[in-house]
Amino acid sequence: MEVKLHDIGEGMTEAEIVSFLVKPGDVVKADTPIVEVQTDKMTAEIPSPIAGIIGEFNVKQGQTVPVGTTLLFIQNHSDSENQKERLISLPPSQHDTHQNHLKRILAAPYTRKIARENGVEIENIKGTGLSGRIIDEDIYRYLEQSKTQSINSSLFAEKQQEPSPLINEQQDDTIPFRGRRKQIANNMMHSVQTIPHCTHFEEIDVTDLLQFKQNLKEIGRDISATAFFLKALSICLKEYPIFNAQLDIEKEIIIKNKEHHFGIAIDMEEGLIVPVLRNIENKSIQSIHVEMKDLSKKAKENKLSVKDITGGTFTISNVGPLGGSFGATPIIQHPQVALVSFHKTKKMPVVADNDQIIIRSIMNLSMSFDHRVADGASAVRFTNRFAQLINDPKMLILEMV
Template sequence: MLEVKLHDVGEGMTEGEVLHYLVKVGDSVMTDQPLVEVQTDKMVAELTSPCSGIVKEIRIEAGETVQVGTSLLYIEIDEAVRAVQKSFVETKSIAEEQSIPTIKLEEKSPHMPFNRILAAPYTRKIARDNNINIEDVHASDPSGRISEEDVLRFLKGQQTDTESKKESKQVEVDQEVPDEIPFRGIRRKIAEKMTKSLFTIPHVTHFDEVNMTNLFKMREQLKADGESVSVSAFLIKALVISLKDFPIFNAELDEENSRILLKKNYHIGIATNTDSGLIVPVLHDVDKQSIKEINANVGSLTAKAIAGKLQPFEMKNSTFTVSNVGPLGGMGATPIINYPETALIAFHKTKKQPIVNEHDEIVIGHIMTLSMAFDHRVADGATAIAFTNRFASLIEQPHKLMMEMI
């Protein structure tokens, strides 16, 4: 009898939530066959079978959160299944040598104890959340892998059928019954982490304004020269330069050993809004990247976060987090620090408004508001103000930003 335990999937996790079993007691399984999906802090991971055999017992129910090392299920090693698997592999090899068409893995066959559907865990989750049997979904990719788009296309067709049936039957709906949203997965992990941060760190939020007018002019000049760079890339570069001048905000408090750890790496977390909740991909070693490289890497990470395709290493070891909510609107907020970091900065809406220039003239400027939350155990308000002043000076006078990169 072989135990299948919850193991660390590669991001330093300590626990995980059992989302869904892909097998049941009595099923025959093969080596590397997906057995169960688990939710970690920031991703859905698929645990596979270490051997061929029969599922004898499932110890943990779906929906439970357990520690790493917990036994999830037991598999009885089945020599007969192993022999069938070996026979299939040998038959397939002979067929390939003789140029005889072999049985496709996605087709049901008496030689195969299971019919594996090729699909990412997140794609399976979409199907499961919408009560779709993923085996009923047609793969548009020639490889046979089912994509999110395939599932959504299937769902749309299903909904159309359901609406037609409802129209013909005139089903009466009880308006008093509330809708329900499961409080689990990423949503629950976000809640747990935010609660820990808020109840552990004494938050202070500092608000400020930054004149973006000159930066916008420089971007327009770059566009005219064929270079398109997002505002975020400039903001992140200015932040890293400011963090080098004020390392207390690129730090972590180690209360147990009574010390503050000043990090020498500059790994910036990019808070990203996705359909699954707030995800924070990490842009590593930003101090070693040009503004152009930052622009490309932020775009790539954001796209992967939204698609649910981030790798574990792309969500680890952030030292400071940025939340760019300006495109969504809003003038300010009191953001919660990404524990165990010391600070987080949020960029809000930029709007045109009258300002007084250096010649005491009233002109129209582009003003962005920001809010910076910091750990009052580690830093004080005066230091936070000095930090945002330094940041603002680099943005308001872009030539200073250029000089810092020479």
């Protein structure tokens, strides 16, 4: 029987083979994880469709293959007694090897990639993460220990022979263009080639919000500024639902989504990922803050499910902590209509109503929208309303009552 790569996520066309969790000859039960793959949005395990014996592999680790590709073959082995007899008939040493091979090595795809690129056998690493999971730091620690041992060996050898280089490093100036990075590129190209992007830039006074946030922190309620931003955006979307819509070209209609499912762009070492925080219109700012932290933690641990990364109706990107003073043109997540990006906040002199110069905390915002669906005037009204809510946090709270 052929085990093929099936569609495990919205819009998925291909995936990278991260690792095989079994070897030819292994006996597995139905639903046993046998292959780990990575798409542009998530890491997932392909389970065995039947109980049987693993046969020949049809693809290689690290290879990127399209949906429908045969990954490996499995021989139907429905007679459980035969399975048991086969295992019992193995010599003890072989039986132990068989069992050890079925034991999964817990490590994220990017961690495995670090190990592969540095020639490290990941099976030799002792994981210090949750449940013995191997994390990036474990690989780097192993490399550092190996490097130290190599230097010590070289220093010892120098005393007995002519000096030689301690470390022979080879500079690698190429980066594999596959897996998540390739999928991100494909998605971005599709978006910019399909959607006529228009970007509106705005300055948002966040002085009073930051003070309100500090007041809450002093009474034990530490809530991120982003949680306030998301709630304010949700209020704006209720008033300007055109930005929470989807264009159906074939049916010639614009579908306004009543539910606010926000994609939250998270910067990962292996590429951008956008988990979805659902039904923000019904959530408190505190709930948004907590769920946002949970999603970010799941993303960094590669534990996002298909539901966690699909169904977004609007996207936000918070690049402010990284810097960037003037904003950029963020690319919309097709088939969504708009994306808002928050940029660096800095203190600036501002002319007050009484013509006095005061210092305020100003954040730059950029909003890209699909010009087929919405116009610039609507985008200006949308960001003006957002600025009004953020300028006066009390108004934001009143809108939630």
